[in-house]
Amino acid sequence: FESRLLKANQEPAVTLDGVPVTLMANIEKPDEVKLVRDYNAAGVGLYRTEYLFLSSSRVPSEQEQFLAYKAVAEGLAPNPVVIRTLDLGGDKPMAGNPELFPKEDNPFMGFRAIRFCLEHQDIFRDQLRAILMASAYGKVKIMYPMISGHEELARANAVLADCMSDLKSRGVPFDENIPVGAMIEVPSAAETADLLAPDCAFFSIGTNDLIQYILAIDRVNDRIAHLYEPTHCAVLRTLRRIVAEGHRGKLEVSVCGEMAGDPVYAPLLLGMGIDCLSMAPPWIPSVKYIVRAMTMADARALAEEALQMNSPREIYAKCEAFYRARVSVD
Amino acid sequence: FESRLLKANQEPAVTLDGVPVTLMANIEKPDEVKLVRDYNAAGVGLYRTEYLFLSSSRVPSEQEQFLAYKAVAEGLAPNPVVIRTLDLGGDKPMAGNPELFPKEDNPFMGFRAIRFCLEHQDIFRDQLRAILMASAYGKVKIMYPMISGHEELARANAVLADCMSDLKSRGVPFDENIPVGAMIEVPSAAETADLLAPDCAFFSIGTNDLIQYILAIDRVNDRIAHLYEPTHCAVLRTLRRIVAEGHRGKLEVSVCGEMAGDPVYAPLLLGMGIDCLSMAPPWIPSVKYIVRAMTMADARALAEEALQMNSPREIYAKCEAFYRARVSVD
Ligand SMILES: [Mg+2]
Ligand SMILES: [Mg+2]
Numbered sequence: 001f002e003s004r005l006l007k008a009n010q011e012p013a014v015t016l017d018g019v020p021v022t023l024m025a026n027i028e029k030p031d032e033v034k035l036v037r038d039y040n041a042a043g044v045g046l047y048r049t050e051y052l053f054l055s056s057s058r059v060p061s062e063q064e065q066f067l068a069y070k071a072v073a074e075g076l077a078p079n080p081v082v083i084r085t086l087d088l089g090g091d092k093p094m095a096g097n098p099e100l101f102p103k104e105d106n107p108f109m110g111f112r113a114i115r116f117c118l119e120h121q122d123i124f125r126d127q128l129r130a131i132l133m134a135s136a137y138g139k140v141k142i143m144y145p146m147i148s149g150h151e152e153l154a155r156a157n158a159v160l161a162d163c164m165s166d167l168k169s170r171g172v173p174f175d176e177n178i179p180v181g182a183m184i185e186v187p188s189a190a191e192t193a194d195l196l197a198p199d200c201a202f203f204s205i206g207t208n209d210l211i212q213y214i215l216a217i218d219r220v221n222d223r224i225a226h227l228y229e230p231t232h233c234a235v236l237r238t239l240r241r242i243v244a245e246g247h248r249g250k251l252e253v254s255v256c257g258e259m260a261g262d263p264v265y266a267p268l269l270l271g272m273g274i275d276c277l278s279m280a281p282p283w284i285p286s287v288k289y290i291v292r293a294m295t296m297a298d299a300r301a302l303a304e305e306a307l308q309m310n311s312p313r314e315i316y317a318k319c320e321a322f323y324r325a326r327v328s329v330d
Numbered sequence: 331f332e333s334r335l336l337k338a339n340q341e342p343a344v345t346l347d348g349v350p351v352t353l354m355a356n357i358e359k360p361d362e363v364k365l366v367r368d369y370n371a372a373g374v375g376l377y378r379t380e381y382l383f384l385s386s387s388r389v390p391s392e393q394e395q396f397l398a399y400k401a402v403a404e405g406l407a408p409n410p411v412v413i414r415t416l417d418l419g420g421d422k423p424m425a426g427n428p429e430l431f432p433k434e435d436n437p438f439m440g441f442r443a444i445r446f447c448l449e450h451q452d453i454f455r456d457q458l459r460a461i462l463m464a465s466a467y468g469k470v471k472i473m474y475p476m477i478s479g480h481e482e483l484a485r486a487n488a489v490l491a492d493c494m495s496d497l498k499s500r501g502v503p504f505d506e507n508i509p510v511g512a513m514i515e516v517p518s519a520a521e522t523a524d525l526l527a528p529d530c531a532f533f534s535i536g537t538n539d540l541i542q543y544i545l546a547i548d549r550v551n552d553r554i555a556h557l558y559e560p561t562h563c564a565v566l567r568t569l570r571r572i573v574a575e576g577h578r579g580k581l582e583v584s585v586c587g588e589m590a591g592d593p594v595y596a597p598l599l600l601g602m603g604i605d606c607l608s609m610a611p612p613w614i615p616s617v618k619y620i621v622r623a624m625t626m627a628d629a630r631a632l633a634e635e636a637l638q639m640n641s642p643r644e645i646y647a648k649c650e651a652f653y654r655a656r657v658s659v660d
Pocket of ligand 1: 145146185206208209
C-alpha cells in the first residue's frame with residue numbers, strides 16, 4: 001500500500017472525473033522546502049512563522065525574518081507560499097518574554113495572534129516588511145490568523161498599507177499586488193464571512209481552532225477530547241457557509257487544519273466546495289490517493305448527504321465507508 | 331431618578347403600545363426569594379444551583395438540595411422558577427474536590443456543566459430528583475447549561491426520564507409535565523437550534539458565554555476585554571437565528587446573561603423577539619423603566635436597523651441613543 005501511495009504521489013491530483021485538486025503543504029521552517037518538493041505539493045498553504053520567535057527569547061529582526069521567508073519563496077517559486085503572520089500566544093507564548101505574554105487563565109481565548117500583533121505594531125511591522133520584501137523573490141501571499149471581524153481585518157490591512165508605502169518610498173522592491181487573506185477560525189469570522197470577503201483575496205479555514213470554539217471544547221484537554229467532533233452538524237453547516245460566502249466573493253477557500261490532511265475527511269471537504277487542502281507534507285500521498293480514486297460528483301453527493309444527517313458518528317461512518325470503498329488497504 | 335425607578339417598579343412591565351414583557355430574576359440562594367418579590371420579578375429565570383456545592387467541600391445530598399429548591403419554588407408559587415442544573419467547572423471548580431475537577435489549561439472550554447453531569451451521573455441524578463421533588467411545591471422548570479447539540483440534550487433527557495420513573499415507582503409526587511429547556515450558550519447549539527427545539531420547552535440564551543465563544547474572547551481577561559463586543563454583527567445574527575428557530579418551534583426564548591439586565595441592550599433584545607429577560611433583581615427597575623418608556627414597534631425598528639449595520643460601536647451608539655431619548659436622567 002505504501003508503494004502505491006508513493007506511486008500516486010508522482011501523478012497529478014485529479015479526480016476520476018477530471019477535476020484537478022490543489023494539495024499544499026504546511027511548514028514552519030525554511031529547511032522544509034525540500035520536503036515540500038519531495039511530496040510534490042502545489043506550494044505552501046500555511047507557512048507558520050512562530051518558529052523563529054520560539055527558538056530564541058529574542059524577537060528576530062526584520063532582516064532575519066526576510067532571509068527565512070525569501071528562502072522559502074525563492075525555493076518554491078513559481079509555486080505560491082502563504083505566509084501566516086505571527087500566531088503567538090495561546091498555547092504558543094514566547095517563553096523568554098513574560099512581559100509580552102502574561103500568564104492567562106484561558107490562553108486559547110486570550111491575547112494571541114492578530115490581537116497581539118495589532119497591539120505590538122513594532123513587531124507586526126517588522127514582520128510585514130520582511131514578508132513584503134520576500135515577495136520580490138517568488139509568489140508570496142499574506143494570511144492573518146484569528147481574525148474575528150471586518151474591523152480587525154481593516155486595522156491589519158491599514159498597517160500593511162503603511163508598510164507598503166514605507167518600502168515604496170525607500171525604493172525596496174515587493175509585489176504590489178500581493179494577495180492578502182484571512183484565516184477563518186473564530187466563529188464570528190465564519191458568521192460574518194460576507195463582510196470579510198470584500199477585503200480578502202482568499203479564505204483559509206483553520207478547522208482546529210474553529211471546531212474548538214464552535215463546540216467550546218479545548219481539544220488538547222484529554223478529559224473532554226471525545227467531545228471534539230469535526231462532523232458535528234454545527235461544524236459542517238459553518239463550513240458550508242464559509243465556502244458559500246467565499247465563492248460568492250470569488251475567493252479561493254482552503255482548509256489548513258488537521259481535517260485537510262485526513263483522507264477520510266478530504267472527500268467531504270472537497271465535496272463541500274473547498275478549493276485547496278493544505279497539510280503536513282507526509283500526509284499528501286494518502287490524500288492524493290483518495291482524490292485520484294474518487295469522482296468529484298461522488299464527493300459532492302457525500303457532502304450533500306452529510307449535511308442532511310444529524311449524528312456526528314453516522315456522518316463520520318459515512319465518510320469512512322466512502323474512503324474504504326475506494327481504497328482497499330489489503 | 332432613583333425614585334422614579336422605584337415607582338416604575340410598582341407598575342406592570344408593559345410597553346407604551348401595550349405589549350407585556352416578562353422580567354425575571356437570576357438568583358443563587360433561597361434567601362433571595364424576598365429580593366425577587368421586592369423587585370416584583372415575574373419569577374426566577376435562572377436559579378444557579380452551584381452555591382450549595384461551592385459553599386462546602388462535600389457534595390450536598392438529594393435531601394439538602396430538595397429543601398433548597400422547594401423553598402424557592404414554594405416561596406414564589408405560582409410564579410415560575412427555572413432551576414439550572416449544575417454549572418460547575420470552568421471558573422467554578424469545587425475547590426475541595428480536585429479529583430472531580432482536575433486543573434485545566436482552558437477551563438472555559440473544559441470539563442464543566444452538563445459535560446461534568448453526564449459523566450458523574452450519581453451527582454446529576456441526585457440533583458434531578460431533588461428538582462423533580464421540588465416541582466410538587468410550585469411551578470418549576472429545568473434548564474441544562476452548556477448544551478452543545480441535540481445528542482447531548484437527548485442524553486440529559488434520558489437521565490431525567492430515568493429519574494422520573496424512579497420517583498414514580500416510589501410514589502413520590504412531582505410535576506410530570508415539568509418544562510425542560512436548554513441554555514443556548516455554545517455556538518454549536520445556536521447553529522443547530524432547529525435540532526434542539528423539538529426536545530425543548532424553552533431556550534434561554536446565556537449571552538455571557540455565547541459571546542465569549544463566538545468571539546473567542548475570555549471576557550475575564552483584562553488584556554483583551556475591550557474586544558468583547560456584545561454588538562458584534564456575528565452576535566446579533568446568532569441571536570436572531572436562535573429566536574427564529576425557537577419561535578418556529580413555538581418555544582419561549584429568554585436571555586439570562588448580563589445583556590438582559592442592561593437597559594441599553596434590553597430594547598434591542600426585545601425588538602429582536604426575545605420573550606423574557608432575566609437578570610439580577612436590582613437591575614429590574616431600570617429595565618422596567620425603559621420598557622415602559624418605549625413602544626415595541628420602535629424596539630423592533632431599532633433591532634432591524636442594528637441588524638443592517640456593521641460596526642459594533644455604531645450599533646452600541648444607536649442603542650444608547652434609543653435609551654437616552656426615552657430616559658432623561660437629569
Ligand atoms: Mg489557529
Ligand atoms: Mg454559562
